[in-house]
Amino acid sequence: MQEKAKILDKEGVERIILRIAHEILEKNKGTNGLALVGIRNRGAYLAKRLAEAIKKIENEKVLVGILDITLYRDDLTLISQQPVVHKTEIDFDITGKNVVLVDDVLYTGRTIRASLDALIDLGRPKTIQLAVLVDRGHRELPIRADYAGKNIPTSQNETVEVRLSETDGKDEVVIVEK
Amino acid sequence: MRILIKDGRLVDPANKINQVLDILTEDNKIFRIGRRIDAKTDITIDAGGKVVMPGIVDMHIHLREPGREDKETIFSGTKSALKGGVTSVLAMPNTSPCIDTPEGVRILKGLIAKSAQANVFISAAISKNRLGKVLTDAVKLKKEGVVALTDDGSSVSDPQTLLRAFKKAKEQKTLIICHSEDHALSNNGSINLGLMSTRLGLKGIPRESEYKIVQRDIELAEKAKARVHIAHVSCKESVNIISRAKRRGVAVTAETAPHYFALTEEELSGYDTNLKMKPPLRTKEDMEAIRKGLKEGTIDVIASDHAPHTENEKDIEFDRAEFGVIGLETELAVSITELLHPGLLDWPELVEKLCFNPAKILGLNKGTLSVGRDADIVIVSPDKEWVVQKEEIVSKSRNSPFLNRKLKGAALYTICGGKIVYEAA
Amino acid sequence: MNWTRKDLLGLEELTKEEIEFIISTAESFKEVQTREIKKVPALRGKTVVNLFYEPSTRTRVSFEVAAKRLSADVINIATETSSVKKGETLIDTGLNIQALKADVIVVRHNYSGAAVMLAKHLDISIVNAGDGWHEHPTQALLDILTLKEKLGRVSGLNVSIVGDIAHSRVARSNIWGLTKLGANVTVCAPAMLVPPAIEKLGVRVAKNIDDALRQADAVNVLRMQFERDDENAFPKQLDYFKNFGITKERLLKAKKNIVVMHPGPLNRGIEMSSDVADGPNSVILEQVTNGIAVRMAVLFLVAQARDNSDQEKL
Numbered sequence: 001m002q003e004k005a006k007i008l009d010k011e012g013v014e015r016i017i018l019r020i021a022h023e024i025l026e027k028n029k030g031t032n033g034l035a036l037v038g039i040r041n042r043g044a045y046l047a048k049r050l051a052e053a054i055k056k057i058e059n060e061k062v063l064v065g066i067l068d069i070t071l072y073r074d075d076l077t078l079i080s081q082q083p084v085v086h087k088t089e090i091d092f093d094i095t096g097k098n099v100v101l102v103d104d105v106l107y108t109g110r111t112i113r114a115s116l117d118a119l120i121d122l123g124r125p126k127t128i129q130l131a132v133l134v135d136r137g138h139r140e141l142p143i144r145a146d147y148a149g150k151n152i153p154t155s156q157n158e159t160v161e162v163r164l165s166e167t168d169g170k171d172e173v174v175i176v177e178k
Numbered sequence: 179m180r181i182l183i184k185d186g187r188l189v190d191p192a193n194k195i196n197q198v199l200d201i202l203t204e205d206n207k208i209f210r211i212g213r214r215i216d217a218k219t220d221i222t223i224d225a226g227g228k229v230v231m232p233g234i235v236d237m238h239i240h241l242r243e244p245g246r247e248d249k250e251t252i253f254s255g256t257k258s259a260l261k262g263g264v265t266s267v268l269a270m271p272n273t274s275p276c277i278d279t280p281e282g283v284r285i286l287k288g289l290i291a292k293s294a295q296a297n298v299f300i301s302a303a304i305s306k307n308r309l310g311k312v313l314t315d316a317v318k319l320k321k322e323g324v325v326a327l328t329d330d331g332s333s334v335s336d337p338q339t340l341l342r343a344f345k346k347a348k349e350q351k352t353l354i355i356c357h358s359e360d361h362a363l364s365n366n367g368s369i370n371l372g373l374m375s376t377r378l379g380l381k382g383i384p385r386e387s388e389y390k391i392v393q394r395d396i397e398l399a400e401k402a403k404a405r406v407h408i409a410h411v412s413c414k415e416s417v418n419i420i421s422r423a424k425r426r427g428v429a430v431t432a433e434t435a436p437h438y439f440a441l442t443e444e445e446l447s448g449y450d451t452n453l454k455m456k457p458p459l460r461t462k463e464d465m466e467a468i469r470k471g472l473k474e475g476t477i478d479v480i481a482s483d484h485a486p487h488t489e490n491e492k493d494i495e496f497d498r499a500e501f502g503v504i505g506l507e508t509e510l511a512v513s514i515t516e517l518l519h520p521g522l523l524d525w526p527e528l529v530e531k532l533c534f535n536p537a538k539i540l541g542l543n544k545g546t547l548s549v550g551r552d553a554d555i556v557i558v559s560p561d562k563e564w565v566v567q568k569e570e571i572v573s574k575s576r577n578s579p580f581l582n583r584k585l586k587g588a589a590l591y592t593i594c595g596g597k598i599v600y601e602a603a
Numbered sequence: 604m605n606w607t608r609k610d611l612l613g614l615e616e617l618t619k620e621e622i623e624f625i626i627s628t629a630e631s632f633k634e635v636q637t638r639e640i641k642k643v644p645a646l647r648g649k650t651v652v653n654l655f656y657e658p659s660t661r662t663r664v665s666f667e668v669a670a671k672r673l674s675a676d677v678i679n680i681a682t683e684t685s686s687v688k689k690g691e692t693l694i695d696t697g698l699n700i701q702a703l704k705a706d707v708i709v710v711r712h713n714y715s716g717a718a719v720m721l722a723k724h725l726d727i728s729i730v731n732a733g734d735g736w737h738e739h740p741t742q743a744l745l746d747i748l749t750l751k752e753k754l755g756r757v758s759g760l761n762v763s764i765v766g767d768i769a770h771s772r773v774a775r776s777n778i779w780g781l782t783k784l785g786a787n788v789t790v791c792a793p794a795m796l797v798p799p800a801i802e803k804l805g806v807r808v809a810k811n812i813d814d815a816l817r818q819a820d821a822v823n824v825l826r827m828q829f830e831r832d833d834e835n836a837f838p839k840q841l842d843y844f845k846n847f848g849i850t851k852e853r854l855l856k857a858k859k860n861i862v863v864m865h866p867g868p869l870n871r872g873i874e875m876s877s878d879v880a881d882g883p884n885s886v887i888l889e890q891v892t893n894g895i896a897v898r899m900a901v902l903f904l905v906a907q908a909r910d911n912s913d914q915e916k917l
Contacts, residue, residue, distance in 0.1 A: 068631065071645035071673075071903075084624075085631040085903065121640040373800035377615070379715040379736030379775060382799065448723075449716030493724075494692055495714035497735070 001176055007152055007160075008173035013133070016149035017046070020131050021053035023147050028098050033126065035063040035097045039115050040086055043067075043103035045166040046133060050102060063097070065090030072114035088118070095123035100147075104162035106132040109143035134173055136160045179220050179596060180204050186225025186557060190232060191526040192534050192546035201230060203553035206596035211549060221598065223591060225557050231529050233265025233296075233554030233594060234510060235545050237536040238330070238355075238409055238433060238481035240502070241267075241298070243289060245274025250486040250574045255506070256295035258484075258573035260600040262507040263589035265554035266297040266537070266544045271308070272331040278303040278314045283322040296594055297554070299540065301326040304343045304354060310334040316346045325540045328355035330409060333391055335361065337398060344402035353540065355407045356395040358416075359456070363387035368497050370458040374443040380496060385464075388457050389415035396423045396430050405429040407539055410483050412438045412457035414467030421476040431539050432471075433479035436505060436512035437579050439468045445579075451492045451499035452577045455485065473522055478535040482509045486575030503579045507572060512580060514560055514587030553596035562588040562602075609909040610722040610729040611901050613738035614779040622747070622780055628900035629748050629893070635672065636895060645903055646673035649706040653679045654696065655732070656712045661867055662732050662742075665891070666709045669898035675906075678705070697721045706906055710734070715772075728905040736770045742866050743776035745897040747784065749890050750821055753862045758785035763815040765791045765847055766825025766874065769798040769836070773825055773866050778804050791815035791847065795836040812847050813856060821862035824849055824874050840873050849875035854884060862886055 008016070028034050031054060038047030044066040051064045066089040073083070101115055112130060119128060131147035136154045150173070152160060157178045165171050181203045188199045188211065200215040201208065210217070236259065242250040250258075252269075259267055269286075271277035277286055283300055290298045302319045306312040308329040316327060327347060333356070334340040347354045364387040369375050371382025392408055396419065399406035408420060411434045423430045443459045453459060471477040485502025492499050513532065517523040523531070537545030544554060566580045592600035604624050614622060635643055651670040653663050663679065670677045680700075691699075693712070700708055707728040710718050715735030722729040733739040751757055762781050768774045768790045781788050782805040790801060791809040802808060809815035816822060829837055838846070854861060863875070863884045871877050879885060 071635070071643035085628045085900070087631045087634045089634075117644065121643070122638060371799055373803050376798040376800050377775075377804070379734075379738070379772060449719050490692075493694060495712070495720065496716045497714050 001178065004158065004175045004177045006172060006174050007134070007150065010171040013171040013173065016133060017049050018053050020147045020149060021050050021057060024050070024100055024129075024131065025054060025058060027129070027146070031058055031060040031062045033096065033098050035065065035092065035094060035099050036102055037065045037067050037090060037094075037099055037119065038102040039111065040066060040068045042162055042164055042167060043101075045164050046104060047102040050131070063092050065092065067101070067115055067118055069111065069114040069118050072118045074110060074114065088122075090122060093123055094119065094125045097125050098127045098129065099125040100129045100131050102131045104133050105160050106130070106135045106143075106145050106148070107138055109139045109141035112143050113141050133162055134160050180209070180217065181553075181593065181596065181598065182215060182217060182219040182222045183225050183230055183555070183557060184215075184222060186228045186230035187525075188230045188547060189525040189529045190547040191530045193548055195547070196526050201547065201555070203555070203593070203596045206553055208547060208549050208551050208553050211547065223557065228590065229525060229558040229560055230547075231525075231556050231558060232533040232545050232547050233556050233592065234263050234532045235266040235536040235540070235542065236264045236481050236484070236506065236509065237268040237479060237540055238435070239267045239269060239484040239506060240272065240486065241269045242273060242486060244286070248574070249488055251293065252289055252298065253293040253295060254572070254574045255484070255486070256298060258504070258506045258571075259296045260592045260594065261572045261589065263510045263556035263558065263592055264296065264506055265556070265592060265594040266299065266542065268299045268301055268326065268540060270328065270330045271301050271303045276303050276307050277301070278306050278308070280315065280318040280322045283319060283324055287323070295599060297544070299325050299542065301328050301355065303327065304329045304334055305339065308332050310336055310339060313339065313343055313346065316343075316350050316352055320350045320352055324352070325542065326353040326355050326407070328357065328409070330355065330357045333357055333359045333361065337394060340395065341398045341402055344399050344404040344406070348402055348404035353405055353407055354399070355409050356392075357409050358388060358391035358395050360387040360391050363390075364456070368454060368458070369446055370443045370460050372443065372461060374446050378446065378449065383456070383458050385413045385415060385460065388413055389419055392416045393419050396420070396428055399430065400428045405431075408432040410435050410438070410457060411468065411471070411477060413460050413464045417467045417471040417476055421471070421474070424476060431478045431535070432476065433481045433536075434468050434472065434477050435481060435483045436509050436516070437503060439465060439472065440512050440516045441465070441579060449496045451494070451496055452503060452581060453579050454496065454499055454501055455483070455503050455579075456501040469517070469522055472517065472531060478531065478539065480509060480513055480531045481536065482506050484573075486573055487577050488575060492577050503577050504571070504573050504575055505578070508566060508578060508580045508585065510556075510558065510589060511564070511585035511587045514558075515585045518560070519586060553593055555593040556589050557591040558587065559590050560587050562586070562590070564588055606904045607908050607912070609905055609912060611740055611905055612718050612722055612729065612731045614740045614743055614776045614783070615738065617783070619783045622744070622783055625744055625897070625900050625904065626748050626751065628904060629744070629896040632896040632899040632903075633893070635899070636892070642672050642674055644674045646670065646675035646906055649675045649906055650704065651675045651677050651707045651709060651902060652700050652705045653677065653732075654700065654708050654710045655679070655681050656710075656717075657682070657733070659711055659733070661891075662711060665894040666732060666898050666902075669895050670902055672895070673899055673902060675706075675902070693717060693721060694724045697725050701725050701727050706909070707902060728909045730901055730905060733772050735772065736775070737772050738776045738779075739772040740776050741894070741898050741901055742773050743780040744901070745890055745894040746777055746823060746864055746866070747780050748893045748897055749864060749886050750862060752889070752893070753886060754820055757781065760786045760820045761789065761818045762786050763789040763791055763809065763819040763822045764825065765812065765815055765822060765849070767796045767827055767837070768792040768801065768825070769796045770828070770831070771825050773823075777823060778806055782806070789815050789819070793838050793843070793847065812853060816853055816857040816861070819857060819861055821864060822849065823864045826866060826868065827870060827874055844873050848873065849879050851876060851878050851882070854879060860884070864890055866890070
């Protein structure tokens with residue numbers, strides 16, 4: 001594993017969050033009926049940051065929840081380390097809401113597929129939108145992001161690592177070669 | 179036919195020999211013992227660095243024939259014996275039918291003559307069908323060549339009956355071997371009553387079920403002024419009781435089996451049915467007492483209590499599995515590993531327990547290397563390391579408690595009646 | 604911590620960390636049960652076989668609900684309908700179930716060690732749903748989850764187990780689980796029903812029921828199986844209630860918030876009085892709910908561990 005390039009630094013991440021917050025508000029015409037649902041792990045922190053940004057812009061609190069998709073994954077047998085099952089923490093009814101799913105990296109689309117299943121088991125949202133910090137391509141399913149912070153073309157033997165201060169001590173996005 | 183065994187360390191406590199000597203057999207007898215024997219021979223074996231001892235006399239084995247030839251036969255059992263350096267065995271009478279009549283003994287003798295590969299001596303039951311009610315005919319049984327009486331597998335529960343048996347045995351100069359167990363106390367138990375039975379949730383067999391009957395059996399023998407031999411001693415109280423009886427002059431002898439000085443109940447944590455036997459494996463304290471009893475001479479004999487059972491009878495729920503383990507092929511190696519190498523017994527002491535004492539107790543012309551005696555000899559490598567493997571077991575059954583264990587010491591050659599009947603690969 | 608066991612046979616063999624991991628996984632599964640749709644696809648395509656050699660509606664149903672909420676297919680085999688009565692051995696039955704390509708066998712058996720034996724002979728996952736007097740690990744895990752929910756912790760708690768300790772797999776599993784997690788365990792039983800050397804498992808034997816209750820933060824009351832007293836070790840039912848029954852009067856002398864548990868089915872008026880069973884200290888129904896979450900966690904963990912170990916073999 002070797003770090004190849006730094007794509008975003010702290011300021012870069014902040015700017016993207018602010019921009020996506022504006023885009024979400026624009027598309028949904030404010031915070032009415034809006035809910036942000038972050039996908040564990042880093043998506044959950046990004047959703048909280050987006051909610052804070054929206055609060056700064058609109059001075060309105062937006063609903064935030066956390067989705068754990070371990071039980072919905074289709075690749076459980078392909079990963080050597082067994083994932084830990086965590087709680088889903090969505091303490092509001094998602095039925096009729098415009099739900100924005102938030103994740104750090106959009107790659108094959110399988111995580112989002114699992115998230116859609118998990119979300120739909122919880123209720124019937126009016127719309128489900130997708131916000132990601134980085135879209136690195138190589139989709140295996142017909143899924144696209146409504147809000148993408150940065151498009152980073154990558155090769156299959158590279159990975160994009162999103163680091164956040166909550167989980168990794170600092171904010172940055174880097175490309176790592178396997 | 180002459181076999182010369184050269185340069186081995188001869189261990190024969192009966193003749194107080196424990197030194198490097200040559201030994202020569204002629205036909206089925208021991209012909210000469212001495213330094214650098216130079217003679218014309220058919221076979222010469224270099225036993226340099228090896229121990230040469232009398233063939234082992236195992237006074238407690240189950241051959242299962244007649245009746246349960248699926249577990250063992252006289253042929254397979256004696257083959258198994260030879261691999262373990264055992265040249266003489268005492269077959270227990272709990273076959274099907276039970277050996278409790280002169281006719282039964284005659285039939286058994288016929289079977290032995292036909293297929294035995296080692297010397298098989300016969301014991302008969304104390305009571306008809308080993309039910310503890312009607313005594314067998316000790317006089318006629320003796321005439322047929324029975325060397326001991328035992329209801330092994332069960333105790334004669336009625337003391338009056340056992341007392342009469344001792345009195346009759348005394349008149350006949352026949353030995354009674356006691357399987358001492360209070361069946362009411364051991365009642366459906368599977369393992370020693372204690373920490374392990376509590377941990378595993380298995381019904382326990384209290385130690386009282388053994389030693390209280392050991393005490394009773396000795397007292398009855400004492401009253402009848404008869405000899406008594408206590409089979410498979412497993413707990414420290416029994417050792418103490420036997421030791422006290424010996425000190426007050428009772429004609430009591432005792433045996434233990436290798437699993438009682440090599441294993442404890444703690445081995446049972448995986449519910450291995452190959453560790454299920456009666457009496458059950460006890461605690462570390464008991465194991466130490468058994469070792470001490472061997473060292474001090476309270477326990478005279480090591481015998482295997484070789485009890486073969488098929489996999490169908492062992493690969494089932496622990497409570498339902500049969501009691502008993504095989505041991506003919508491992509008793510020598512386990513004794514060397516657990517008693518000799520740690521320095522608890524020296525070679526002469528070990529040979530006494532395995533060969534000389536059992537022969538003496540049973541009144542057999544076996545267990546020594548005296549000139550003129552039967553040429554039953556084992557050449558032993560004290561340091562050969564081997565692992566007990568299921569596939570290599572000669573017995574028809576595989577229920578060894580020592581499976582997959584590493585042992586140190588093995589029979590290299592077994593000579594029985596002047597013929598090499600086993601040679602290690 | 605990474606869960607690697609393909610079987611759950613008992614709590615004796617688990618580490619503190621493994622027990623805590625199951626509990627925390629179960630806590631996540633509790634959330635699933637608060638949803639409108641209580642089913643997740645985690646074990647979709649897997650087959651769970653409930654192999655029950657003893658009648659036990661509640662444990663069997665709990666495992667069945669747990670497996671179904673994980674989207675597994677469930678097959679129930681009970682002694683009455685199986686070939687067991689025809690003399691097939693446990694191992695043969697297990698091998699046949701394995702040949703059906705089942706993924707998990709949940710086994711309840713009247714002989715101690717039955718689950719251990721199956722696990723030794725089969726490659727598929729084995730979950731012990733109670734073997735003889737030996738262990739009933741999922742029951743103890745759900746008791747622990749319930750305690751943790753009610754009292755916020757397990758470490759340092761004083762927990763008393765009352766009843767037929769000698770013949771109780773629930774007692775043994777609770778003793779292992781609770782002591783590993785740092786609770787102080789006291790057992791209380793009629794003298795004939797205290798197994799030998801029990802103190803060596805790290806528990807205290809109470810002098811009497813009041814002694815057992817005095818300092819207790821929780822009391823786990825075992826079912827007395829009077830119908831199975833083949834050793835004549837049991838006292839008379841009324842004497843048992845008089846000397847060991849949990850009553851309102853006895854609880855007055857205990858801590859006010861003492862948690863009263865029972866694995867069920869409850870013998871009212873023998874093990875405890877109805878006013879206690881239905882009273883504010885009783886958590887009996889919460890235990891049932893937690894049973895599902897614990898069994899979901901266990902089925903999920905063992906099935907995944909087996910998949911992962913298969914993966915490594917490739």
